[in-house]
Amino acid sequence: MSQANPVRGEAALRVNGVALVLRPTFAALVAAEEELGPLFALVERAAAGGLKLSEMAALFWHCLHGRPDGLTREAFSEGVASGGLAAATPALKVLLRQVLQGR
Template structure:
């Protein structure tokens, strides 16, 4: 199982999020997406908002938070601050990878 510091496994739909020199693995598993949906609303609506450029930073942080494989060393606030420091342009490929997994599956 992939966790903090490990390389993501593309076969499982995983992607990497680099924060402060540490690689975190993001995996949109069923449980993670159910939790994200409970907080953010229907996933198809989330994808539509992203496609329309209307996805909020809070929604993106929420989606990433729920999809983190190992978040023991990170708070949600720290994730949000790190996302701001990284910049939305650099986060776009990760968001695209997660949304693609939501739509296409493995």
């Protein structure tokens, strides 16, 4: 897997020991919005401390670039959860910043 490119607004995330890249493309964000509702509301929930783990994992899943063969959404979500919120927060911040600023 390639490294995250911050110029592209990408974020790095390690799940089950595998380095992954999250790329918030227009298509990825539209897919996330279709599942999660308006992205600005998602940002507001995150800022208020009300973002659910399932919402974070869904946003990450939709933004996952170069998905490894055989990786299921369930395994990915379990890996995000087992890695802990502290490990996922930096990637979440990058993605939410991209929602607000755009690139």
